[in-house]
Amino acid sequence: MTIVDKRQLTIWNPSVSIAVMTNEAAPAESALALLRNRSLASAAQEEIEKLILSGELRPGDKIGEAEMALRLGVSRGPIREAFRSLEEMGLVRFEKNRGVFVREVDLERADQNYVVRGALEALAVKILAEKITEDEVRELRAIVKRMEKAIARDEAAEYGALNLGLHRRIFEMTGNSRLLAIYSRITKELTLFRRRSLAPQPSLHEHRDIVEKIAAHDAVGASQAMLNHVESARLRILTTYSP
Structure with missing residues (x-):
């Protein structure tokens, strides 16, 4: 990727100015999308955590990705991120080819x-x-x-x-x-x-x-x-x- 230095641009070249604006806008939009996704994932994590700690989701219960996305009104991407965070917290476990389950503590x-x-x-x-x-x-x-x-x-x-x-x-x-x-x-x-x-x-x-x-x-x-x-x-x- 070529980085354009604004100080080298001249006023009479609008096509270059437009290109620079476009190049600058794309990263900003990407960052905004990333931030939005992280915010949704954090919110989803908090809600699922509440369901687990309140006992509504009990140890051993399977947590369906699609069902939880529908319940919380978000896409499945933030739910997957939330699951990963909850696994790090020790609240859920992943089973290969089976899904995500509320962790059982013996x-x-x-x-x-x-x-x-x-x-x-x-x-x-x-x-x-x-x-x-x-x-x-x-x-x-x-x-x-x-x-x-x-x-x-x-x-x-x-x-x-x-x-x-x-x-x-x-x-x-x-x-x-x-x-x-x-x-x-x-x-x-x-x-x-x-x-x-x-x-x-x-x-x-x-x-x-x-x-x-x-x-x-x-x-x-x-x-x-x-x-x-x-x-x-x-x-x-x-x-x-x-x-």
Whole structure:
């Protein structure tokens, strides 16, 4: 491809000017099309991810490319891109000549994820305890208070959502985006563990203890409390579901 330098053009040669405009427009249009396709793929990925994490698409379910394109109102290209991103996230798997399926996470994988999650969360509370503000302390305490009310009303689903929200806010408050990204991937994989369980009552006092140690800027104590909390959850899972 010949690159034309505008400084060499003269005003009296309109044919050359038109050629330059055409050559410049083509890459711009290509870039716009690429951006549009990437935007559609990102939107498709987010929607499919929601369907998986909400349980509407369950582990082992096949996700049809054509059906999903029709459901989301996009072409099949963005859906294929979305599938590739979801595979990298560990939410779907490709089977040759069969298609794309929601990933199934077995007990061994869940156990490994709990071990990694414990290390990540212990680090997160340590970082946060050293820098937390009074406003952030009030926010975390407010979430724990809402968890208490959810238990009093026997609303397990609400408690579960608040539980996940509390842990995520701790990571967000650290300000470490890489730490948050790794944690998010681990928790999404754990969401696919179809035999998982949540026992609200035993863990509430653990959450309260963690928050109060963070509030007191007790980095070591908060870290150990969080590690114990995640380890307790891991052992409950293993005790309940081991063969």
